[in-house]
Amino acid sequence: EPEVTQTPSHQVTQMGQEVILRCVPISNHLYFYWYRQILGQKVEFLVSFYNNEISEKSEIFDDQFSVERPDGSNFTLKIRSTKLEDSAMYFCASSWGPGQEAEAFFGQGTRLTVV
Amino acid sequence: KNEVEQSPQNLTAQEGEFITINCSYSVGISALHWLQQHPGGGIVSLFMLSSGKKKHGRLIATINIQEKHSSLHITASHPRDSAVYICAAPNSGNTPLVFGKGTRLSVIA
Numbered sequence: 001e002p003e004v005t006q007t008p009s010h011q012v013t014q015m016g017q018e019v020i021l022r023c024v025p026i027s028n029h030l031y032f033y034w035y036r037q038i039l040g041q042k043v044e045f046l047v048s049f050y051n052n053e054i055s056e057k058s059e060i061f062d063d064q065f066s067v068e069r070p071d072g073s074n075f076t077l078k079i080r081s082t083k084l085e086d087s088a089m090y091f092c093a094s095s096w097g098p099g100q101e102a103e104a105f106f107g108q109g110t111r112l113t114v115v
Numbered sequence: 116k117n118e119v120e121q122s123p124q125n126l127t128a129q130e131g132e133f134i135t136i137n138c139s140y141s142v143g144i145s146a147l148h149w150l151q152q153h154p155g156g157g158i159v160s161l162f163m164l165s166s167g168k169k170k171h172g173r174l175i176a177t178i179n180i181q182e183k184h185s186s187l188h189i190t191a192s193h194p195r196d197s198a199v200y201i202c203a204a205p206n207s208g209n210t211p212l213v214f215g216k217g218t219r220l221s222v223i224a
Contacts, residue, residue, distance in 0.1 A: 033211060033212075035212075035214075037156075041216075042201075042214045042215065042216045042217060043158070043201065043203075043212075043214040044214070045206075045211040045212065045213070048211050056211055058211075089156050091158060098205070101145075101146065102163070103148070103160050103163040104148065104160060104163075104212065105160060106150075106157070106158040106159070106160065107157075108155075108156070108157040109156050109157060109158070111156065
């Protein structure tokens with residue numbers, strides 16, 4: 001069964017460092033998302049990506065964040081200068097259609113720890 | 116913005132019990148998602164439903180679009196059902212999902 005894969009599963013980084021979280025969505029999907037979950041809290045939307053551009057972003061997704069789909073298969077989330085409060089589980093998801101129409105498939109997540 | 120509320124927050128059941136988890140949302144939608152999050156953190160999609168009822172094994176999801184309410188039922192619960200169950204709805208007509216806080220289910224043998 002096709003699945004969304006994320007790497008790494010766990011990353012520890014120093015405050016102020018840049019991190020890149022990687023995702024390989026399901027191959028025929030068109031909509032891509034990043035969500036995050038701070039420990040003990042609910043999952044929050046960060047950004048959606050469709051047709052090679054950001055289609056929507058939340059207030060969390062500030063100038064420190066960026067997304068790319070560099071080669072048609074990978075979908076990356078970059079945090080330029082990490083802060084302690086960026087520590088969270090980051091989930092990538094993909095779907096063939098928008099949220100009202102299509103089931104979203106999630107990766108296993110990357111646990112980011114900023115120290 | 117869609118507000119998604121779940122109840123209960125925590126639920127402990129004996130193996131074999133019938134489980135019900137409720138979800139309500141504030142903005143009319145055409146589809147709602149039920150997801151399962153295991154202790155390791157991974158999220159699995161269980162259902163996407165827009166009307167009536169869907170069944171998958173021992174899991175049943177129902178939705179009432181007019182009342183903005185959905186329920187997830189688990190029949191003959193088993194310890195391996197222990198997880199956090201999350202409902203999520205699209206934010207109005209847009210694509211991203213708004214998540215509920217989740218219901219932590221523990222099924223005891």
